[in-house]
Amino acid sequence: MIHIENIELYRNEKRILHQLNWHVEKNQHWAILGLNGSGKTTLLKVINGYIWPNEGKVQVLGETYGESYIPKLRRRIGWVSNAMIDNLNWQDNAIEIVLSGKFGALRLFEEVSEAEIEEAVRIMKHFNCDHLANKTFEYLSQGERQRVQISRAIMSDPEILILDEPCGGLDIIERENLLQTIEQIAGRDNCTTLIYVTHHVEEILPCFNHVLLMKDGKDVAAGTREQILTTPVLSDFFGREVSLQIERDRAWVAVK
Numbered sequence: 001m002i003h004i005e006n007i008e009l010y011r012n013e014k015r016i017l018h019q020l021n022w023h024v025e026k027n028q029h030w031a032i033l034g035l036n037g038s039g040k041t042t043l044l045k046v047i048n049g050y051i052w053p054n055e056g057k058v059q060v061l062g063e064t065y066g067e068s069y070i071p072k073l074r075r076r077i078g079w080v081s082n083a084m085i086d087n088l089n090w091q092d093n094a095i096e097i098v099l100s101g102k103f104g105a106l107r108l109f110e111e112v113s114e115a116e117i118e119e120a121v122r123i124m125k126h127f128n129c130d131h132l133a134n135k136t137f138e139y140l141s142q143g144e145r146q147r148v149q150i151s152r153a154i155m156s157d158p159e160i161l162i163l164d165e166p167c168g169g170l171d172i173i174e175r176e177n178l179l180q181t182i183e184q185i186a187g188r189d190n191c192t193t194l195i196y197v198t199h200h201v202e203e204i205l206p207c208f209n210h211v212l213l214m215k216d217g218k219d220v221a222a223g224t225r226e227q228i229l230t231t232p233v234l235s236d237f238f239g240r241e242v243s244l245q246i247e248r249d250r251a252w253v254a255v256k
């Protein structure tokens, strides 16, 4: 699904990604955990073909960057992020936002069929936001906007769905509700590969069977959740002794 080999990325004399390797197979769901400024968003921009590394190889969904037509490839990748949400038209109704995902566009310029509207409503219902269909996107709460944004991404039936800090700014109830929604996506049988980016270990749901730890633009560790979510690995990663508790199949971390 994703193959990244030894990439180096510099901008304005700053080294942002360094000797980064990452390999994602079909039927895996990955969480990327990193501190502020570790290069997570830059890596996502590379995967979506918005920026190019100075060195190294990037292959996504079998296409090699530098040899393939990236806009076509981008339609096969859903990207839910705060960077993306700003590009949407906040005066549109929620259902228009969702429908625009079908065409990989930021606004709905196309005529839509009854069947497409029904599909949008069905997806919104699945993510518990169909009651918002005719509300202006601008007036929705942050949690409601996230649900609409995820419905929009699902509308294009992506092979990879990237969720970049989707719980940022949500209260704990909204956060848990959204995490439940994400678990449902992972449980669907269409095998969309999920990539979930976060600063918070406790958001790494059991459905994320693999974890990548990023620090200073490097992949400092990658493996199954059982290999990575351990006290020694996380203490080493954070550079501080941490204690880890497993509750409801999720790891909760406290810094000692």
Ligand SMILES: Nc1ncnc2c1ncn2[C@@H]1O[C@H](COP(=O)(O)OP(=O)(O)OP(=O)(O)O)[C@@H](O)[C@H]1O
Pocket (backbone or CB within 6 Å): 011, 012, 014, 016, 034, 035, 036, 037, 038, 039, 040, 041, 042, 043
């Ligand atoms: N165009 C650029 N020129 C110079 N430095 C940049 C550029 N883009 C990003 N950076 C720097 O690269 C580093 C990694 O940024 P990035 O946004 O990828 O980190 P992140 O892990 O997503 O951070 P956060 O968790 O805070 O969102 C940061 O120090 C950032 O300031």
